[in-house]
Amino acid sequence: MVIVFSLVTGCAQNQSSKNLDTKEDKSLNSSIDVESIIVREESFFNVYNQWQGVPYRLGGSNKNGIDCSAFVQIAYRDAWQLPLPRTTRSQSQIGENIKYDAAKYGDLVFFKTSKTTNHVGVYLGNLRFMHASTSQGVIISRLDNPYWAAKFWQFRRVDSLTK
Numbered sequence: 001m002v003i004v005f006s007l008v009t010g011c012a013q014n015q016s017s018k019n020l021d022t023k024e025d026k027s028l029n030s031s032i033d034v035e036s037i038i039v040r041e042e043s044f045f046n047v048y049n050q051w052q053g054v055p056y057r058l059g060g061s062n063k064n065g066i067d068c069s070a071f072v073q074i075a076y077r078d079a080w081q082l083p084l085p086r087t088t089r090s091q092s093q094i095g096e097n098i099k100y101d102a103a104k105y106g107d108l109v110f111f112k113t114s115k116t117t118n119h120v121g122v123y124l125g126n127l128r129f130m131h132a133s134t135s136q137g138v139i140i141s142r143l144d145n146p147y148w149a150a151k152f153w154q155f156r157r158v159d160s161l162t163k
Contacts, residue, residue, distance in 0.1 A: 043078075043079035043080060044075060044079045044105075044106065044122055044124065044130065045124075046078075046079070047074070047075045047078050047079050047130075048075075048130045048138070048140065050078075051063070051066070051071065051074075051075075051138040052138050052139070053137050053138060053139075054066055054071075054132070054137050054138045055137040056068075056132050056133060056134045056135070056136075056137050061073075061074070066132050066137075066138065067132055068088060068119050068120050068121065068131050068132045069086060069087050069088040069091055069120055070086065070132070071130075071131065071132040071138060072084065072091060072108065072120050072121065072122055072131070073085070073086055073091075075122050075130070076122075076158070080106070080159060082158065082159055084158065088110070088118045088119065088120045089118065091108060091110075091120055091156075092108075092110050092118060092120070092153075092154070092156065094156065094158055095108065095156040095157050095158035095159075096156065096157045096158075097154055097155070097156055098154075098155040098156060098157045099155070100152075100155065102155075103123050103155040104123070104125070104157070105123065105124060105125045106122065106123065106157075106159060107122075107123040107155045107156060107157050107158075108120055108121075108122065108123070108155065108156040108157075108158060109121050109122070109123045109129045109143070109152075109154075109155055110152075110153040110154045110155070110156065111148060111151040111152055111153050112151055112153045113151050118153065119131065119151070121141070123143075123155065124140065127142050127143040127144050128140050128141070128142055128143070129141060129142075129143060
């Protein structure tokens with residue numbers, strides 16, 4: 001009886017193990033996808049940790065002082081090896097315009113801070129974005145802060161991997 005059971009389960013295992021292998025392959029691919037997402041998300045936080053508190057300086061592009069578009073340009077270069085234009089105006093014209101409720105980690109977020117001035121940051125999810133603030137230097141702020149909420153202009157997606 002035991003031998004028959006073993007033969008029956010042995011055959012069943014062969015069929016199941018083929019299915020299991022396929023499931024494991026899919027699971028492995030999912031794990032790789034999740035790992036790459038985690039690495040990509042950590043990469044912007046790593047950039048932020050290196051630049052946090054650096055003061056704002058119009059036209060600046062180093063740790064003595066940096067403006068918003070230079071910070072975003074450096075963040076994308078260092079985090080995702082993605083080259084971006086240098087100016088906020090140029091950055092606001094690349095990629096794809098994204099609806100507010102469809103924004104994802106890594107999207108560019110733009111604000112109109114005056115009639116002639118725009119501001120840019122990197123969206124981190126959960127209504128947070130990192131940027132070079134004129135008053136506080138490189139910080140993480142909230143989109144629902146009344147100041148930023150009133151100045152919000154657009155999101156832009158510049159990397160197909162954030163879709």
